[in-house]
Amino acid sequence: xxxxxxxxxxxxxxxxxxxxxxxxxxxxxxxxxxxxxxxxxxxxxxxxxxxxxxxxxxxxxxxxxxxxxxxxxxxxxxxxxxxxxxxxxxxxxxxxxxxxxxxxxxxxxxxxxxxxxxxxxxxxxxxxxxxxxxxxxxxxxxxxxxxxxxxxxxxxxxxxxxxxxxxxxxxxxxxxxxxxxxxxxxxxxxxxxxxxxxxxxxxxxxxxxxxxxxxxxxxxxxxxxxxxxxxxxxxxxxxxxxxxxxxxxxxxx
Numbered sequence: 317x318x319x320x321x322x323x324x325x326x327x328x329x330x331x332x333x334x335x336x337x338x339x340x341x342x343x344x345x346x347x348x349x350x351x352x353x354x355x356x357x358x359x360x361x362x363x364x365x366x367x368x369x370x371x372x373x374x375x376x377x378x379x380x381x382x383x384x385x386x387x388x389x390x391x392x393x394x395x396x397x398x399x400x401x402x403x404x405x406x407x408x409x410x411x412x413x414x415x416x417x418x419x420x421x422x423x424x425x426x427x428x429x430x431x432x433x434x435x436x437x438x439x440x441x442x443x444x445x446x447x448x449x450x451x452x453x454x455x456x457x458x459x460x461x462x463x464x465x466x467x468x469x470x471x472x473x474x475x476x477x478x479x480x481x482x483x484x485x486x487x488x489x490x491x492x493x494x495x496x497x498x499x500x501x502x503x504x505x506x507x508x509x510x511x512x513x514x515x516x517x518x519x520x521x522x523x524x525x526x527x528x529x530x531x532x533x534x535x536x537x538x539x540x541x542x543x544x545x546x547x548x549x550x551x552x553x554x555x556x557x558x559x560x561x562x563x564x565x566x567x568x569x
Contacts (some may be wrong), residue, residue, distance in 0.1 A: 321494020332417045338410045338483050344524045345402045346461035348434020349394065351415030356394050358387050365408050371525055373401040375432035388443040397422055399432040401526045419499045426490045430459075433486055437500055440481035443473055451496040459487040462522070462557065464530045464567050474532070474565045517546045523554045530567040 329406035341409060353360070358379055362369050371380040371381075375398070377391035394400065396418045402410075418436030435446065443458055443465060457466040458477070463482065465475030480486065480498075510524055539561070547568050549557035 333414050334417060335411070335413045336415065338412070340402060340404050340408050340410055341524070342404060342407050344461070344526045345404065346399060346526075347402055347483055348485040349396050349398045349412065349415070349418070350436070350438060350482050351412070351417040352394060352396050353412070353414045353416070358394065359385065361394065361412065362410070365410060368404050368406040368408050369402060370405060371403045373403070374398050375430075379557050396436070397424065397433060399434045399487070401485070402543060403526075413419055421497050423495055423497050425495050426488060426493065428490055428492050430487045432491050433488055434484070435480040435482075435486065435500075436484050437480060439500075440479050442479045444478075445470060446498045446500060448482055448496050448499055451494055454491045454494050455488060456491060457489040459489070459528060459530065460484050462524060462528075463559070464528075464541060464569075466532065466567075475567050476559060517548070517558055517560075520548065520555050520558065522558060523551075523556050525556060528557075528569045530569050532565055532567045533561075534565050536561060 333353075334351055336350055338349075340347070355361075358372060359366075366381060366385060369381065372378060372389075372391060372394075374391050377389065379387050379389035381394040381395075382388050418434075420436050424431075424433060424437060437446075443455075444452060447455060452467070453470055455467060456466060458480075460477055463475065463477040465473050467473050522534040533547065536545075536547075542564055545561040547559050547561055547566070548555055549568050559566045559568045
């Protein structure tokens, strides 16, 4: 340093932080995080809503609230690359503050079978655009809360949720062990005005479970396509899954 002199800085590394909200329904919610604060413990993250959250489940671990403010389990600190089932006793909004954004170049290590992850995006992106071409061939399906998408031939996906969106967790089904980073270029983002929320039929309460399997339906016969048609799945007289029928292949949990 010297008075009235000029100096050059080759580069700086910025740390971006954001505040955001994830809306949670009563029961089981499969979510992911755009970013997490430095203190990523469940005690800190859920401090304002912990009276309404009973537990957290992720792949290979869980954390449960055994009394008010006292959590126990192997996954009581959250990781930004993982997806989580959040179990609630009420509809609520989870507010995350001073969160550091996820690294979009993070390298995911997936094993053969089902992997529960989140995707570091601010809006949403089609699955086929987000996956590198050499990796897409190994992914047979993607499952999120109440909906799914499957790859029937290379590059062709069918289902109601054939895109990744922020705030959701995903089971990604792989044919073998792989490593990759998502291709999340800005110009690939879907139209933010598109509705990414699951729509449910009026007057039906969905009992979402953390255990899901999906049936893909090709055709429905003797149906009036002009009507507002819904497919509902029941278990013990409770609605556990639903999809709106639009005249083409759709999945139902």
